[in-house]
Amino acid sequence: MIFRVQENTITAYGTIWSGNGMEFVSLLSLVEAKHKEITIKLHTYGGSVFDGNLMANALRDSKSKIRLEIVGIAASMGFVISLYLKDVYMVSNGYLMAHAPSGYTEGTALDHENNAKLLRSIEKNFIKILIEKTGKTESYVKKWLVGDNWMDAEEAKKEGLIKDFLDPETETEDFNPEQLGMTETYNRFSALLNPKNDLHNNLSDTMKKPIIEALGLIGVDANSSDTAVIDAVRNHYDAKITKAEADLRIANEKVVVAEAALKEQSKTAITAVIEAAKKAGKITQDQVATYESIAEASGIDALNTVLGAIPARNPITSQIQNQGGANNAPVGRDDWDFDKWQKEDPKALEAMAGKEPEKFKELFNAKYKK
Incomplete structure (x- = not known):
């Protein structure tokens, strides 16, 4: 994502990449220190859920008064960011697009199951925010998370997702975003959209230095180009994500080993309890499989309870x-x-x-x- 700063206005265009969240938080913090009212101009088709959440939380928790202006489209994670704010405006020819969070994983079945669990948790949070934003029922807002759901400015206002319209910043021909798709719809605006504040740099030199120091970036300084600093930030977070993924993989492997050991211990304990019951004359060899099934289904405590109720039988x-x-x-x-x-x-x-x-x-x- 490309950020531009001019006085109290932050322009955010493009894909939300890994690392953009912390980059935006740093920029917002510097602007907050100087201005009590801040305008965010947004045009994005989404991207990283985690970085988008960082941006959304920073805007929601800001001590400054935040005004969000959607100057093209706010799709996917861009749509979610707009839910966190009250003062949301959109150009009359703009669009919102909502859908459920998505992602991908590689690895074992456990890796895929963990990712699915995470996505369901994120979706549950989205639904909660939609209900708070619009005042509508859960069943009503859930329909926006099935497939890609486009809304023009008029519908967005009617549903309570924006406060009002803005004059268009670009003149676009009539088109159907559902037919064009998210990327092409974004490009229709991007081809003509230019920030009203003509800036040559995304980051001022005074902003580069605290970002570099805060993240401990290597190989760049306040005199480095914007591209070099942004690449350094991205590399910094890519490295963190790679390490986090490796740590998660190791943790998952340890969980698998621990579960196998626990299962073996449980099996040994069950066998000991059943053998003791056989020796006491409470059950016969033919009944062993039945009581093993009880233990596997309900646990060893349940097995002990069942066997404890059976009196020992002694031969005549x-x-x-x-x-x-x-x-x-x-x-x-x-x-x-x-x-x-x-x-x-x-x-x-x-x-x-x-x-x-x-x-x-x-x-x-x-x-x-x-």
Whole structure:
């Protein structure tokens, strides 16, 4: 994006590139220091969402009174910038164009999913701003984010997106922006549009120095050309973005590794809990797959809760062998006599003679009447 400064007017034409956001913030700060009222002349078909947001936030939070004049088109991110301000005017032959935020990613499925999540978050924020700007319902403004939606000055005013019209700064033939597309529509104005303030430089020497110092730019100084300074700013932010992308990729890889380790730990814990339940006689081998599914779907805490409600089951032989005390007969055998024991469970009767001699003697005497 090309910026021109004349007194209290900042002209911003072209694509919003990476780095333009901080460049604009620096320029605005310098103009704010001298002027309480600032005019921004905008003609853009959008660009970087993040840099556009920097510009929009700086304008919204400015202590100076900001007047935004759309002198050609404000499309895509340019349209979003206009939403942040109250005093927005547009030339009568200009256009707004709204659509949903877009982007692209390279890499793994996780990279694409993260980008999609980010775009949905940005779109949600756009909808919120549209509602605040126009006072219309969410369902009404959402339609502006489906496809490319062009609005001329009359419609933009009717929808509450601009305050009023301005006289055209260029004479353009009638055309349909939906047929021409965003780039060609932009070019129709750009071919004739010139800033009213005839400037040879975008940045004054007094503005170059603080920008260079603030960003720590290398290879340029206050005497360098505008192009050299702008390129240095762009390179500065391109380097930051490249590093940020590399850091994000490394962070994503660490997340994948951590998730795999956590999954393995969870699997080991689930196996240990199920094996303990099997050993306690709560479940059988045939039921293992069922309880593994419960753990995978609801977590190990849910598995522990389910298994905790199941009583341990001991075999009958274990009950016979392990019960002690005066009354260790298996449940349901209290009324067995000597003959019943001998017929149904002679081994248990034999064990009773050694472990419970009094019980055995009682049964024996009852049979033989001793």
